[in-house]
Amino acid sequence: MPEPLEPGLYIVATPIGNLGDITMRAADVLRRCDGVACEDTRVTGKLMKHLGISKPLWRYDDHSEHRDRDRLVDSMRGRAVALVSDAGTPLVSDPGYRLVNDCREEGIAVTVLPGPCAAIAGLSVSGLPNDRFLFAGFLPSKDKARRDVLAELAPIDTTLIFYETAPRLTKSLLAIGEVLPDREIAVARELTKMHEELRRGPAEGLIGWFEAHPPKGEIVLLIGPPSDQKASAADADALLLEALETSKASQAVAQVAKATGLDRKMLYARAMELKRG
Ligand code: SAM
Numbered sequence: 001m002p003e004p005l006e007p008g009l010y011i012v013a014t015p016i017g018n019l020g021d022i023t024m025r026a027a028d029v030l031r032r033c034d035g036v037a038c039e040d041t042r043v044t045g046k047l048m049k050h051l052g053i054s055k056p057l058w059r060y061d062d063h064s065e066h067r068d069r070d071r072l073v074d075s076m077r078g079r080a081v082a083l084v085s086d087a088g089t090p091l092v093s094d095p096g097y098r099l100v101n102d103c104r105e106e107g108i109a110v111t112v113l114p115g116p117c118a119a120i121a122g123l124s125v126s127g128l129p130n131d132r133f134l135f136a137g138f139l140p141s142k143d144k145a146r147r148d149v150l151a152e153l154a155p156i157d158t159t160l161i162f163y164e165t166a167p168r169l170t171k172s173l174l175a176i177g178e179v180l181p182d183r184e185i186a187v188a189r190e191l192t193k194m195h196e197e198l199r200r201g202p203a204e205g206l207i208g209w210f211e212a213h214p215p216k217g218e219i220v221l222l223i224g225p226p227s228d229q230k231a232s233a234a235d236a237d238a239l240l241l242e243a244l245e246t247s248k249a250s251q252a253v254a255q256v257a258k259a260t261g262l263d264r265k266m267l268y269a270r271a272m273e274l275k276r277g
Contacts, residue, residue: 002032005080009103011096012082013089013115016218017193019050023115027051034079037072039095043086061095069102076108089117093137093163119161122188122220125198127269129225132158139164139172139221146172150179157225164221170210176223177203184224184233184266190217200273202233227262233270236262240271249275 010029015021030036031053037060038044044057060072060083072081085094103110119135136153139146139162153160164172169187176185185206189197195217199206224233236256243252253267260267 002028004034005029005032006109007079008076008081008109008111009099010080010082011090011100011110011112012084013113013117014044014047014084014087016087016116016118016121016191019047021116021192022047022051023113026113026115027053029080029082029113030055030084032080033082036082036084037099038084039086044084047084060099062098069099072099073102073106073108076103087116087118089115092117092119092135116192118163118191118218118220121191122186122222123159123161125188125191126159126186126222127200127266128159128184128186128222129263129266130159133161134158135161137163139168139175141168143171143175146175147179150175154180155226159225160223162221162223164219166215166217166219169215169219169221170207172221173203173207173210177207180223180226182227182233184227186222186224187215188220188222189215191220193217200270224266236260236267236270237274240267240274244271244274 010033012026012029013023014026030048030051033055035056035058036044036048037058039059039061041057041059048055048057058072075081083090083096083099088094090096091100100110123130123133134153134156136149139149173185176183182202185201185203187199187206199209239256239259240252243255247255249268249271253264253271256262256267257264
C-alpha cells in the first residue's frame with residue numbers, strides 16, 4: 001500500500017495528448033490520493049487505467065452546485081483530493097478556480113503539481129518572441145465579439161496566445177488578417193500527438209493553407225507582437241531569402257536581425273522553414 005497523502009487539494013497537471021508526459025510526481029499523487037475530482041470521468045478513467053491506478057472519480061466543474069462544492073471542500077479536512085482536467089493544467093481555461101478559492105477560505109492546504117499546458121507548449125514550439133506573452137483563453141465565437149477582443153489586444157506589445165477549435169480557425173484567421181494585419185501568426189495543432197503540426201506565416205497565407213487542408217484536432221493560435229518600427233514578416237522573408245543565397249543560416253539571420261530589429265530566434269526558425277521550402 002502506498003503511503004497516504006496529507007489531506008487537502010492537489011492540483012495535478014496531466015498530459016495534453018502524449019500520456020508519456022505525465023510527471024512522476026503527478027503519478028505518485030494520483031496513486032496515493034483518496035479520490036480524483038475531474039471534468040469527465042471517462043477521460044480521466046483512461047489516464048488512470050494507463051497508470052494502473054484505481055480510485056474513486058468525482059465529476060467536478062465550477063458550475064457544480066454550491067452544496068456539492070461545500071461537501072467536497074469539507075471532505076478535504078480528512079482526505080487528499082486530486083483535481084485534474086481532461087488535459088493539461090487545471091484552472092487554465094478549465095475548472096478549479098472556485099474550488100481553490102473555497103479551499104483557501106476554509107484553510108484547506110492547496111498543493112500544485114505543475115506539468116503540461118497547451119498554451120506554454122504552443123509558445124515554446126512557435127519560435128515567436130517569448131520574453132513577454134499574454135494568454136487570452138478562447139476567442140469569442142461571435143464575429144463582432146471576436147473582432148472587439150482582437151482590437152482591444154492589438155496595441156499590446158507581446159505575443160498573444162489563444163486556445164482555438166478547428167472549426168473556428170479560419171474565421172479567427174480572417175478576423176486577425178483584418179484587425180491585426182502584418183502580424184506573424186503561428187498555429188500549433190495536435191501538440192505532442194501523432195499529427196502534431198506547426199504552421200507559421202501571415203494570416204493570409206495560413207488561411208489559404210487551412211482552406212486547402214481543413215484542420216482537425218486541438219489548436220493553440222499565437223499572434224506575434226506588433227512590429228511598428230520593425231520590418232514586416234514578408235520583408236523579413238525577402239531579406240532572409242536574399243541573405244541565404246550568399247551566407248550560412250546563422251550569418252543570414254544575424255544580418256537580417258541587425259537590419260530589421262526582429263527577434264533572432266524567430267528569424268532563425270523562419271530561415272530553417274525557408275530553407276526547407
Ligand atoms: N488546461 C488545458 C491546458 O493547460 O492545456 C487547456 C484546456 S482548454 C479547455 C482546451 C484547449 O487547449 C483546446 O481547445 C486547445 O485549444 C488547447 N489544447 C489542448 N491540448 C492541445 C494540444 N495537444 N495541441 C494543441 N492545443 C491543445
